[in-house]
Every structure is written in structure tokens, then in C-alpha cells.
Amino acid sequence: MPHQDWSGFSFDGIGTRWEISTPEPLGNAVRRRLREVVEDYDRNYSRFRADSVVAGLAREAGTVTLPSGASGLEALFRKLYRLSSGAVTPLIGGSLEQLGYGPGYALQALGDPVPAPRWEDVLVWNGTQVTTSVPLVLDIGAAGKGQLVDLTAAVLRSTGTTEFLVDASGDMLHSGTEPLGVALEHPYDPTQAIGVVELHDGALCASAANRRAWGDGLHHVLDGAxxxxxxxxxxxxxxxxxxxxxxxxxxxxxMVDPTVLEEEFEFSWLKVYSDGHAAFSAGFEGTLFT
Incomplete structure (x- = not known):
């Protein structure tokens, strides 16, 4: 974790806890800007609030304009949609709501699982402009929190802050001269760690079925197909x-074999399977406990 002498700034946004650590305390103007960036993102992309931009598309088909960062989301989702044969999709929101994970947090399935609609049938996404032919629940959750971490880091850098750690409940971005040792949470016991990874001038993100789980076998990581x-x-x-x-x-x-993703992305990874075994890439700078 950050040096014990670093200063921390914490706040809540997009339904998660943010911890921003820097060598020197952040001024009030910077803190206000960080909150504004997170709130603006939520106001555009949240499917959990009725006044968001994407919420309008769930009520009625049409065209909306999103912030400039939507272009990066489009390119990333388009690539992953192709590599996963539709399993990774920004149209998974309706499938999640069918299983109870919607704005009302009913956490009770409305019926049998339903596949996400095919991108090519219902969605035209060109940069910042999104057009739907039917009402759709757009869900960019697979990449959205990570993008917002990057946006908050950009705010820090714009003020001349070069050393920091942004931690959005486990999705982290580090900048600095000294690497950090980060514990890897046990997927079945949040009080335990299965290992530790060294993070230095880069991002570390995790996804776990236990993080948002409800009912019998229901959790937030769905196969869009x-x-x-x-x-x-x-x-x-x-x-x-x-x-x-x-x-x-x-x-x-x-959903996708790591070797397929490695053909088009530069990243390292660790994957824990439901039978208890783990696999990891050659470049993963971590240690697993036995």
C-alpha cells in the first residue's frame, strides 16, 4: 500500500469507495474536481439512476451523445465483442436486470436467463454518438470503472502530481518511483489473501464472482451469448x-482464453477456477501462497 506518510482522500461515487493517496495533501479545488469527474461519469453512464444519459435509451430507442471517452469504450468493447464471439458486450444490462441486478436491486430473478441482443442488430455506436433501434440497457460496467480510474488519474497529473495511487475498491492505478505490494483477495474469504502482486506505474484490476452475488449461483459476470x-x-x-x-x-x-486476448492486448493475468486451481501469465509479477 502507499507509503505510510502519504495523505489520503476518500469519497463515495458510482456506488463504490474511492481512496486517492498522494505524498502531499490534495487542495480543495483538486478534491472538488475529482468528485465532479466521478459524478459526471455516473450521470452519463449509470443504468442505476433514472436521470442518466444511458437510462433514456432503456426507456425509448433513439440517439444520445456521450462524453469524449466513449470513443475509447467503443473501440475496446468492439474488440472484445469480436474476440469473445459476443460473450463480452455492452448490451449485457438487460440480461443482468432479468436476473435481478437492476436499478431496484431486487436481487431476485424475474425469469430464466436471456441472452444479450446482438450488437449488429440493435446498436450503432460511432465514437461519442450511440443510436439504438429498440429500447436497450447499455452497460459499460466491464470497463467503465477502470476508465474512470484513468480519468481521475488524469486530473491528478494535470495538477503536476506525479506520485499517487487511485484505488476504486480494488481497481487501482499507481504512479511513482516505489512499487507497491498489493494483496490478492481470496475469492471465497474476503478476510484472507491468496497472494501478493507488485504494482508499479500501471493498473491492477480484479473481477470476482463473489463481489456481487445473490441467490443460487447468481452473480454479475454473465456470458452475453x-x-x-x-x-x-x-x-x-x-x-x-x-x-x-x-x-x-x-x-x-x-469467458475468453488468455492466449486469444494476448494476441491483441499487452497485459499480464491471474485466473482462479471454480475447482480451486489457478493459472497465470509468464509476466505476472505476483506470488501465490500455498
Missing amino acids: TGRPIETVVATWTTAATAMEADALATALF
Whole structure:
């Protein structure tokens, strides 16, 4: 974790806890800007609030304009959609709501799982402009929190802050001269660690079926082609240059063979399967406990 002398700034946003650590305390103007960036992102992309931009598409088909960062999301999702044969998709929101994970947090399935609609049938996404032919629940959660971590880091860098750790409840971006040792949470026991990884000038993101789970076998990592929760993988960790890519790849690892992803992305990874065994890339700078 950050040097014990570093200063911390904490706040809540997009339904998660943010911890930003820096060698010197952040000024009030910077703190205000960080909160604004997170709130603006939520106001555009959250499917959990009725006043967001994407919420309008769930009520009625049409066209909306999103912030400039939407172009990066489009390119990333388009690539992962192709590599996963539709399993990783920004249209998974309806499938999640069918299983009870929606704005009301009913956490009770409305019926049998339903696949996400095919991108090519219902969605035209060109940069910042999104057009739907039917009402759709757009969900960029696979990469959104990571992108927001990158955006908060950009705020820090714009003020001349070169050493920091942004931690959005486990999705981290580090900048600094000294590497950090980060514990890897046990997928079945949050009070325990299965290992430790060294993070230095890059992002570390995790995805775990236990993080948002409810009911019998229901959790938030779904296969878009079937609408069903993944059963073979329980947790993944990835390191990459940006938190957006690390975040998205942590989800993609639930559904896509790592060798397929490695052909088009530069990242390292650790994958824990439901039978208890683990696999990791040659470049993963971590140690697993026995």
C-alpha cells in the first residue's frame, strides 16, 4: 500500500469507495474536481439512476451523445465483442436486470436467463454518438470503472502530481518511483489473501464472482451469448498500462482464453477456477501462497 506518510482522500461515487493517496495533501479545488469527474461519469453512464444519459435509451430507442471517452469504450468493447464471439458486450444490462441486478436491486430473478441482443442488430455506436433501434440497457460496467480510474488519474497529473495511487475498491492505478505490494483477495474469504502482486506505474484490476452475488449461483459476470453467470471461473486479476484495459480484460478472462486476448492486448493475468486451481501469465509479477 502507499507509503505510510502519504495523505489520503476518500469519497463515495458510482456506488463504490474511492481512496486517492498522494505524498502531499490534495487542495480543495483538486478534491472538488475529482468528485465532479466521478459524478459526471455516473450521470452519463449509470443504468442505476433514472436521470442518466444511458437510462433514456432503456426507456425509448433513439440517439444520445456521450462524453469524449466513449470513443475509447467503443473501440475496446468492439474488440472484445469480436474476440469473445459476443460473450463480452455492452448490451449485457438487460440480461443482468432479468436476473435481478437492476436499478431496484431486487436481487431476485424475474425469469430464466436471456441472452444479450446482438450488437449488429440493435446498436450503432460511432465514437461519442450511440443510436439504438429498440429500447436497450447499455452497460459499460466491464470497463467503465477502470476508465474512470484513468480519468481521475488524469486530473491528478494535470495538477503536476506525479506520485499517487487511485484505488476504486480494488481497481487501482499507481504512479511513482516505489512499487507497491498489493494483496490478492481470496475469492471465497474476503478476510484472507491468496497472494501478493507488485504494482508499479500501471493498473491492477480484479473481477470476482463473489463481489456481487445473490441467490443460487447468481452473480454479475454473465456470458452475453447465453445470459447465464459464468460457473468455471471465480476470480481474475490483470495488470496493464491503463485501468480501462485492465478492468475490461479482467472480465473478459472469465469467458475468453488468455492466449486469444494476448494476441491483441499487452497485459499480464491471474485466473482462479471454480475447482480451486489457478493459472497465470509468464509476466505476472505476483506470488501465490500455498
